[in-house]
Each structure stands twice: as C-alpha cells, then as structure tokens.
Amino acid sequence: METLYHSTRSNTETYTSKRAILTGIAPDGGLFVSDQISRTSLDLTVVCGNDYHANARLVLGTLLPDYTPDEIASCVEGAYGSQWDTHAITPLTPLGNDWLLELYHGPTCAFKDVALQMLPRLMSAARHTAGGGRNVMILTATSGDTGKAALDGFADVEGTGVTVFYPDGKVSDVQRLQMVTQRGGNVAVCGIRGNFDDAQTGVKKIFSDPEVAARLLANNTVLSSANSINVGRLVPQVTYYFDAYAQLVRAGAVAQGDPIDFCVPTGNFGDVLAGFYAKQIGLPVGKLIVASNANNVLTDFITTGTYDRRRPFHKTISPSMDILVSSNLERLLYYLSGGDCELVAAYMRDLSQTGAYTVSSDMMEKLRQTFDCGFADDDATRRTIHTTWDELGVLIDTHTAVGKAVVDARASEGRPRVCLSTASPYKFSSDVLAALGANTQGMDGFACMDELARRTGTVAPAQLSGLRDAAELHTDVCDQDKMCAFVESACARVFS
Numbered sequence: 001m002e003t004l005y006h007s008t009r010s011n012t013e014t015y016t017s018k019r020a021i022l023t024g025i026a027p028d029g030g031l032f033v034s035d036q037i038s039r040t041s042l043d044l045t046v047v048c049g050n051d052y053h054a055n056a057r058l059v060l061g062t063l064l065p066d067y068t069p070d071e072i073a074s075c076v077e078g079a080y081g082s083q084w085d086t087h088a089i090t091p092l093t094p095l096g097n098d099w100l101l102e103l104y105h106g107p108t109c110a111f112k113d114v115a116l117q118m119l120p121r122l123m124s125a126a127r128h129t130a131g132g133g134r135n136v137m138i139l140t141a142t143s144g145d146t147g148k149a150a151l152d153g154f155a156d157v158e159g160t161g162v163t164v165f166y167p168d169g170k171v172s173d174v175q176r177l178q179m180v181t182q183r184g185g186n187v188a189v190c191g192i193r194g195n196f197d198d199a200q201t202g203v204k205k206i207f208s209d210p211e212v213a214a215r216l217l218a219n220n221t222v223l224s225s226a227n228s229i230n231v232g233r234l235v236p237q238v239t240y241y242f243d244a245y246a247q248l249v250r251a252g253a254v255a256q257g258d259p260i261d262f263c264v265p266t267g268n269f270g271d272v273l274a275g276f277y278a279k280q281i282g283l284p285v286g287k288l289i290v291a292s293n294a295n296n297v298l299t300d301f302i303t304t305g306t307y308d309r310r311r312p313f314h315k316t317i318s319p320s321m322d323i324l325v326s327s328n329l330e331r332l333l334y335y336l337s338g339g340d341c342e343l344v345a346a347y348m349r350d351l352s353q354t355g356a357y358t359v360s361s362d363m364m365e366k367l368r369q370t371f372d373c374g375f376a377d378d379d380a381t382r383r384t385i386h387t388t389w390d391e392l393g394v395l396i397d398t399h400t401a402v403g404k405a406v407v408d409a410r411a412s413e414g415r416p417r418v419c420l421s422t423a424s425p426y427k428f429s430s431d432v433l434a435a436l437g438a439n440t441q442g443m444d445g446f447a448c449m450d451e452l453a454r455r456t457g458t459v460a461p462a463q464l465s466g467l468r469d470a471a472e473l474h475t476d477v478c479d480q481d482k483m484c485a486f487v488e489s490a491c492a493r494v495f496s
C-alpha cells in the first residue's frame with residue numbers, strides 16, 4: 001500500500017489518499033498533506049490537448065495515486081455528466097481584457113459542485129477498499145453554498161449520510177431554501193444560532209471528541225467531512241486551473257509555457273489553495289490574487305505576515321466569504337515552511353490560544369513569490385457588478401464581483417488574468433439586482449430573480465427558479481451545544 005498523506009502537524013502516521021478522504025481531518029486536528037506534490041509535474045502539451053474530463057482524470061490520477069485508473073474514470077464520468085449544463089464543465093469566457101472562468105454550471109449553481117459532485121464518488125469507492133465497509137456520515141458547516149452542494153452530491157449515495165449546519169439568518173433566502181427543500185433518505189439539515197465560525201467550531205469539536213467517535217463506531221459508523229479541508233474536495237478543484245490554461249492556449253491568448261494570473265474570491269482558502277497545488281505540479285502561474293470582502297483577515301496576513309482573527313465579523317453581500325478563520329491556510333503554511341510540522345502546530349496553537357500568529361520572514365518571502373491580495377467592501381462590490389454589466393455586458397454575482405473589483409484596482413502586469421466566477425448571479429439575485437440600481441424593497445428572492453431576468457435578458461437556472469414551489473422539509477434550528485446530539489440522532493435514523 002502506498003503511504004502518501006500525513007497531517008500538517010505531524011508526519012509519523014501516513015495515509016493513502018483513500019484513507020485521508022474517508023478520515024477528513026487528521027486525529028491531531030491537522031489537515032492531510034502530501035509531500036509528493038512538489039516532486040510531480042504534469043505534461044502541459046497533454047493538458048492543452050485534453051478536454052475537461054481527460055484533465056480531471058489526469059489530475060486526480062496524479063494526486064490520488066491509490067485509486068485505480070478505472071475507479072478514477074468512473075468517478076469522473078459520474079461527477080461531470082448531464083447534471084452540468086455544459087460539456088465544457090468550467091467554460092472560460094472573455095471579461096473585457098481579462099477572462100472569466102465560469103465555475104457555476106453544476107446542479108447547485110456554485111463552484112463547490114466541481115468538488116462535491118466528485119467527493120461522494122471518491123468516498124464510495126474508498127469505502128469498499130479502505131473503509132472496511134463502514135457507513136460514513138458527512139458532517140458539514142456551511143456559510144451557504146457548501147451545504148446545498150454537499151446535500152446534492154451525497155443524497156441517497158449508498159453507505160453515506162450527510163448532516164449540514166448553516167448559520168441561521170446569515171445565508172440568503174435562496175440558499176436556505178436550496179438546503180431545507182433537499183430530498184433524500186440520508187440527509188439532515190439544521191440552522192445554528194451564531195455565525196459560520198460558530199458552526200465550524202461546533203463541527204470541529206464533534207470531530208475531535210473520542211467518545212462520540214466510539215459511540216458511532218459501535219454502530220458501524222464513522223464521521224467524515226465534506227468541508228474544503230477534505231483532500232477529496234481540494235484535489236478536484238486543481239483540474240479547472242489546468243483546464244482554464246488549456247482553454248487560453250487553444251484560444252491563442254497565451255503561448256504554452258507562459259504564465260497566467262488567477263484572481264480568486266476567497267473564504268476558507270480552499271479554492272485558491274488548489275491554484276497553488278496546480279502551480280506545484282507544473283502549471284505556469286504568475287500570481288494567485290487572493291480577493292477578500294470586508295472580512296479581510298487574509299489581506300492583512302498576506303500584507304504583514306500576521307494572521308489575526310481578533311476583529312469584528314462583518315455580514316456582507318458575499319456571505320460565502322464571511323470567514324475569519326481560513327482553515328486551508330494551514331496547508332499553505334506547511335508547504336511554505338518546507339514541511340515543518342512542529343512549526344505549523346505551533347502557529348495553530350497560537351491561533352487557538354491567542355487568536356493570532358506571525359510567520360517567519362522566510363515564509364513571507366516565499367508567500368509573496370506566488371500570492372498577492374486585495375479586498376473590496378460591499379459598496380465597491382456593488383459598483384463593480386454595475387459597471388461590469390453596463391460596460392461589458394457580463395452579469396456577475398457578488399462573490400465574483402469582489403474578485404473583479406480587486407483585479408480592476410491593480411495595474412496589469414502583462415500576463416493574462418483569469419477571474420474565477422464562483423456562483424451564478426441568480427443565487428444572489430436580490431443583491432445583484434440592487435447593485436444594478438433597482439429598488440428591491442419588499443421583493444422576495446423569487447421576485448428579484450424574475451426582475452433580474454427581465455432587466456438583463458438573461459435566464460434564471462431552473463434549479464433556482466423551481467425552488468418557489470418546493471416543500472420545506474427541514475425546520476430544525478439549535479444552539480452550538482446541541483449540534484452533537486443532532487448528529488447522533490441523524491446517524492441513528494439514517495443508518496438504522
């Protein structure tokens with residue numbers, strides 16, 4: 001058996017990628033990383049001749065080497081099939097002088113589908129060979145989009161269940177309806193009184209409680225994560241960085257081998273970290289631009305080297321980026337430190353004990369070679385939606401607009417720039433419509449969808465407009481200290 005992955009906080013125990021995917025988070029609280037990643041390089045000529053599906057097989061086969069080629073092929077075929085509205089999966093379109101990478105053509109209209117249509121298939125394949133056939137309960141805290149994408153990906157997948165916690169009152173109407181209308185005999189949904197970080201902290205506590213694990217194991221059940229800390233979430237996202245590059249080369253917009261930049265609307269740091277992985281395995285990347293909203297803890301970190309979560313939490317019009325602790329950053333720290341687990345563990349201890357840590361100047365230097373940053377508040381985001389529609393005829397959502405605003409504020413460095421578009425504008429119709437200048441007072445999410453379509457001559461995705469007629473199936477809301485009981489009762493119901 002190959003042993004490839006280990007925790008960011010210790011490298012004594014190693015895991016195959018299958019075991020890492022089933023386990024989710026390492027027992028010591030660290031995230032699974034692989035040292036292989038800096039020793040592998042994909043062949044760009046092959047990448048540029050591939051379609052999305054072939055690139056997905058190439059990337060997954062490289063980063064998850066204990067899956068057989070047949071397993072990978074069948075996962076790719078299932079994950080990127082007719083539930084997408086384009087065979088290209090993530091088409092690249094012009095955005096003025098830049099490019100828009102449309103990541104929202106999947107079943108829930110957000111970029112998380114790219115990974116969450118894949119993860120259940122990877123888990124299901126791993127369950128039989130590396131998981132002892134145990135039931136897997138997926139536990140997820142969501143700031144809005146992950147929840148629905150996880151529910152849709154896992155619903156009725158054999159041997160799995162999914163429990164989603166979202167911050168009550170802090171996701172959009174449509175996001176909430178997408179989750180509470182989810183069908184499937186193995187799904188559970190619950191609102192939390194608090195913000196996303198409260199929900200995420202609650203989930204982490206459940207994962208690290210050995211007594212919970214023992215009780216569940218007695219019923220042949222293990223917990224796992226669908227949050228972007230799972231390597232099975234991260235790896236599928238690497239594909240679209242390569243595929244975007246291939247599309248640019250084929251469009252004649254870049255010569256094969258020349259670098260391009262990516263601007264990534266960032267929350268938990270999973271999406272942009274996948275870009276870093278792509279660079280590590282041979283993609284010519286100039287800069288990865290980390291775009292934040294008013295919760296600009298990453299802007300400060302990349303500028304100063306100090307990560308400090310002790311600041312007010314802002315509820316913004318880009319709620320999927322309203323995050324003060326970007327979990328996946330821990331993986332980047334591991335690589336920047338040259339694989340120093342003790343140092344990473346010390347930073348994470350500082351973060352949990354004092355709320356802050358400061359990285360070495362050596363690490364900062366490495367960070368700045370690849371990463372750049374910027375942020376946009378809600379006003380700048382609205383202005384950007386407006387001008388992008390008026391001047392370019394491109395309708396973008398509030399998250400994508402944060403990235404576009406950050407790109408617009410920078411001088412071009414001559415390299416082609418790709419803005420990752422992380423959600424359909426119709427997922428955030430009310431804020432997008434208001435940004436275009438409409439008075440949305442008294443209009444619900446669906447009235448906003450209709451008006452947005454009327455004004456722009458674009459069409460709302462059926463999976464969103466159809467929600468108005470769907471029944472609300474999940475009504476639970478609880479405090480953080482009741483989350484564990486909710487999970488255990490969901491397991492009992494689903495796996496009885």
Ligand SMILES: *Cc1c(COP(=O)(O)O)cnc(C)c1O
Nearest residue numbers: 145267268269270271320399422
């Ligand atoms: C999750 C999400 C993000 C942030 O991605 P991370 O991987 O958490 O950094 C940005 N935009 C949208 C629409 C999202 O759903």
